[in-house]
Amino acid sequence: MKQFIFTLACCLFFNLTTFSQWQFQAVGTDASFRAVSAASADVVWIGGTKGTFVRTTDAGKTWQTGTVPDAQLCDFRDVQAIDAQTAYLMSAGPAEKGQARIYKTTDGGQKWTLLYQTQQKGVFFDNIDFWDDQHGIVVSDPVDNKWFILTTDDSGKSWQPVLPTALPPMESNEGAFAASGTSLVVQGKRAVWIASGGGPFGRVFRSGDRGKTWAVSNTPLVGGEATGLFGMRFFTNKIGIAVGGNYKQEQQPGPNAVITRDGGQTWQLLTQTDPPGLKEAIALLPGDRLITVGPSGTSLSADQGQTWQRLDTDGFHSIACVKGTCYAVGAKGKVAVQRFK
Numbered sequence: 001m002k003q004f005i006f007t008l009a010c011c012l013f014f015n016l017t018t019f020s021q022w023q024f025q026a027v028g029t030d031a032s033f034r035a036v037s038a039a040s041a042d043v044v045w046i047g048g049t050k051g052t053f054v055r056t057t058d059a060g061k062t063w064q065t066g067t068v069p070d071a072q073l074c075d076f077r078d079v080q081a082i083d084a085q086t087a088y089l090m091s092a093g094p095a096e097k098g099q100a101r102i103y104k105t106t107d108g109g110q111k112w113t114l115l116y117q118t119q120q121k122g123v124f125f126d127n128i129d130f131w132d133d134q135h136g137i138v139v140s141d142p143v144d145n146k147w148f149i150l151t152t153d154d155s156g157k158s159w160q161p162v163l164p165t166a167l168p169p170m171e172s173n174e175g176a177f178a179a180s181g182t183s184l185v186v187q188g189k190r191a192v193w194i195a196s197g198g199g200p201f202g203r204v205f206r207s208g209d210r211g212k213t214w215a216v217s218n219t220p221l222v223g224g225e226a227t228g229l230f231g232m233r234f235f236t237n238k239i240g241i242a243v244g245g246n247y248k249q250e251q252q253p254g255p256n257a258v259i260t261r262d263g264g265q266t267w268q269l270l271t272q273t274d275p276p277g278l279k280e281a282i283a284l285l286p287g288d289r290l291i292t293v294g295p296s297g298t299s300l301s302a303d304q305g306q307t308w309q310r311l312d313t314d315g316f317h318s319i320a321c322v323k324g325t326c327y328a329v330g331a332k333g334k335v336a337v338q339r340f341k
Helices: 008-019
Strands: 033-038 044-048 052-056 064-067 075-081 087-092 101-105 113-117 125-130 136-143 146-152 184-187 191-195 201-207 215-222 227-234 240-246 257-260 281-285 289-294 297-301 309-312 318-322 325-329 335-339
Touching (some): 033 087, 033 325, 044 087, 044 325, 052 075, 052 087, 087 125, 101 125, 136 184, 184 227, 191 240, 201 227, 201 240, 215 227, 215 257, 227 281, 240 281, 240 289, 281 318, 289 318
Parallel strands (some): 033 075
Antiparallel strands (some): 033 044, 044 052, 044 075, 052 064, 101 113, 125 136, 136 146, 184 191, 191 201, 201 215, 227 240, 289 297, 318 325
């Protein structure tokens, strides 16, 4: 979104907060990060401002930091890790200023290929995701009151637009927040969801055929100019959780999480997180536990968001977890690792 370019459970939480703390990493850059993707517990790619990318292939023991040539003005708000050698970077920003771009590397970041660029007025990429190494999708803020969505079936070599007639109309001022790279998520072989904000309510758009056709549902989270859903994660094709808040009042208490158990058709409020305030991304931990991050801090849940435990108040924008190893990223080069059992 353009405006955002800038009992047993108790014991589980006691163990988490006592023995697992964020381990901050030195990655050699002051670029700000809102994008992190893990191909495995060891292989992680990060995207940031000033055309910056960061990679580890040894679970954070060492980090490679670089910049994409001729992309110094790009803000990589989303990244998709395929493996240690292959990743995609998506640049958020006005297409008219040359910032709507998609890059790919197949050699660990030594070389980057510009796969797609457009200068179409109104295009502002928010998120990119892939079902597998061939099939992917990218979404932009609305153009002519409909999402601008592209899909690929050939590893990004070509991109096809989703027909506007396949998409529900948008509410006034509605769009996706390019805040964490997680307002667009895919699951399985064909399912995809988009979380929105800016309109009267946070809404979730869904497709079960890789974006060919779409439906939309309201959630109980109130929207507004700076308010709505920021991040989402589906753990099965049926169960998903979305988080959000207000980016102009990041510490403001209030409802900030919703859950669906029917694939996104209906949504129910969850207890507000602890700490409260804006939450931008969420991930799954072993044992069906949850972890969510935002500017106000990190929250944990062992019961699908019915109750939350405060881990700390360090601010992060996005998170990626695999098998209990989590990577969180934030402003001014902030990267941290945490390992849960």
